[in-house]
Amino acid sequence: MLGPTLISIFILLFIIFLARNNAIMPCGIKKAFIFTAITILTIVVSDQIGLSVEGTGGVTAYLLCYFGNTMSKMLSPLPPVVFNYYSEKDFFVKKKKLLIPIAIYEVLCLINLRYPLIFGVHSEHTVYYREFLLPVVTLVSAYSFVVFLYGQVRRNYDLDKYDMSYLSIVYSLMFFGTAVQMLFPSIMILWCCVSLATLMYYMFIQDLDFRTDVVTGMKNRNVFKLRMHQVEKERNIILVSFDLNDLKKVNDNLGHAVGDEYLRASAKTIQKQLKPFGRLYRIGGDEFCLLSINSNKYFLQKKLDELVKRSKCDSEYGEYGFSMAFGAAERRPGEELLECLKRADKRMYDNKAWQKSQISMNYTNAV
Template sequence: MITHSAPIKKRSAEESIILTLSGASTIGVLPFAIYRIMEQDWAVACLDLFAVFAIGSLFVYVYRTHQTLIPGRILAFVAMFVVFVTILLKGISQLMWIFPALTAIFFLLPANMAAIYSLVILLSIGYVLREQLTVFLALEFYVTAIATLLFSYAFADRMRKQQQQLTELATSDPLTGAGNRRAMEQKLLDVIAFQRREQSLPVSLILMDLDNFKKVNDAYGHAKGDDILKVFVETIKKRIRSTDKLYRFGGEEFVIIAENTPLKDAMKLAEQFRFAIENEGWLAKHNITISVGTAKYEPHETAFEWLGRADRAMYQAKDLGRNNCCVA
């Protein structure tokens, strides 16, 4: 059952990475800034204070807003900028800072973008230090730096692919590929939280139930029933908009959450879905149609209440003889 209030939002992997890197960097760089001030090394002191302020601000921003895309890119830029300028000011004695920076940006940027960014920075460092680096030191630096880059690239790329696979497994129905009930409930809570902040954008819910499905399932077996569910989902997915998402709510019940969609437009969508299923040849042979209930979100309504109104409209469509669309 969907709860009446939204739970505390869990932090994503991207948030945790940015918060960990920005928090650790802020704490780690601050003592160096204090030391540079005591040594009256004002140029590097100002650079370190800039890093503390910028990275600390990113920590606070991500912690409060849960946004990660732009902060991640800014953090990657700040990290490399500070390292590059430090090396520019202090010379080869600061080269060791490039290695944690190289590793960090692969957790903040897409792997290909991070690789290109890293190569540009490494070439720039080599140019800046061309008069200080011997051939042996340059070779040693680039071999270790490229090795770090390749390791970070492989690790970050594999991590992101595994994360994507786990997310799909956790949020998708394994039979049909539609979103599962867990994903639907989270989406409903997210949509409602947005609606309570911004009520000018309407959102509607379309609940569909397959008519006569139990009879077909009992007559031909579960394998045939599974095939029907797969064909149904394929048929609907061809007709939903890119902004909408299909979820499997129960056995043969499916939900579409249509954002930025007033009720009259949601009614048109519901009728299109009903017509498409009625005229899908293979489903028609098995006498499969759908009954559809549509409900627009009302202010201060809970997810449970919203879904309940759509459910009642769907049962009204069944009472009218099935293969109908009704509005809450």
């Protein structure tokens, strides 16, 4: 079936083109997509070589059929491995044991060249046939995909329900291709589905970058606006506005690079402490907002009171001081969310003014 092969090749070349010309995407992720696409492309071409010479007869056809099928079988579990390797260089340094099943499988493929255990090719008519260990190809490829998922989870992407729904479609597409290939071997759409899923995953990562603040890792103002629209009909909503007190001072005295680290450490500290109550968004330079749905307002208030008393960020984010003002507002019956946000902002600015007055009073008393 040449059609799915041509579609796969077009999609994979398109991924390589997009990744090579993406000036925003991190270099490691770009390389991950490029070399993963090249790996899948090699599998697709090898598969097609094996299919194109099958049944033609002759030594050359026999060798090409064996070569094509061997290459495709050996490379089948590798695309997820390649992606994890380039997207997170130290992943397999720390998790070498995860590669053992794949390494054993690769050795088995080499043994198959001499003793057909996975597949064979009749030399007289160049006819491909299956052996009893052929299901191992699917099992090891599935294992490799699980390793890929584990590697991506370790990257701690800040995902919402929309992201999870999109990813479930991507993964379902790969499972669908695998299932069809196993149930109907003559319908060879597996790598076409994998190619399409890879393109969809590329689009997802790119979109995630556009929706994520590069300094703090929080979702940005655009996502906040979208989420506000999505939850407009919810009743039990609390909005908490935050403003970091010392960002300008840090930028002026220590430089913007340190200022960015301070900003990130402060945002991560707030998100970590308030994670049970909702999601934190960066909506301005040093301003953030927590969107909390169906949370216990008394527990939230207690946590906010504890947070405002902190003098340092969580140590895991660096040794930085911590100082912020906040204002919380619970949505009133029939109130527009934007009005609720305005009340939270006003209370935050009132809190900031009060903090400054306290500092001024303390300074006066000291003099």
